Amino acid sequence: MDWGDAPAWAAIVVSLVAIWVSYLARRDGKRSANAAEASVTEAKRSADAAETSVGEARRSGDAAERSAVAAEETLADQRREADERRAAEEEANRPRAQLRIEHRDEALFEIVNVGTGPAANVRCQDVPEDVNNLPEVFSLEPGESQKFWVFGGWADEHVSLLKMVWDGQEDVVRVRVPPRN
Structure with missing residues (x-):
């Protein structure tokens, strides 16, 4: 081996190290890209779930409102029936001539x-x-x-x-x- 070839050998070693570092960087970049892609997918899935949850919450709110309206109507009916029953009882108990x-x-x-x-x-x-x-x-x-x-x-x-x-x-x-x- 000739010492004149030493810089060539050094260049080969540096090249090999650069290739190795490049390979590691690429692998880490790919892993990072995959993780970012998975994160984006998970974020999209989370956004879809949140949107679904909002829709369900809206439907639940609508159902609760309908239920409250029905409960109010039922209560009003019960009060009206109680008033009618009370009026009928008062009428029945009212002194009458016979x-x-x-x-x-x-x-x-x-x-x-x-x-x-x-x-x-x-x-x-x-x-x-x-x-x-x-x-x-x-x-x-x-x-x-x-x-x-x-x-x-x-x-x-x-x-x-x-x-x-x-x-x-x-x-x-x-x-x-x-x-x-």
Whole structure:
């Protein structure tokens, strides 16, 4: 070997070292590029998942809003039903007049208020001829009575009912007249 070839040999060694360093750098660069590509892929996957999550959150929010609206409507329905039930109970428990006719003696009868409320301005409609001494308008508190007479025949010819109305009861109430004993 000639010492003049030493720089050539040194160049070969430096070249080999440069190739080796280049190879290592390339390998690290490729690894880094692969890692960057994987990171980009993962970031895209994460962004897609976030977008999906936002969509699901939006749908969940919409569903929660619909559920809240339905709950409000249900609550309003329940309150309305409770108010209607309370009003019906109050109406059912409201004092009411209830008229009944009782036979007392011979031709003497009484209209009696057997209800829990007063019957104000009681009127008898289409008063039969046989009924006498019955005022055109009268009022009865609970337990009070109004006497009247029924003259005429017996049995089938007897007055069988009176048609009555009073304040708060504008529909005609047919009150049965009991037979004479």
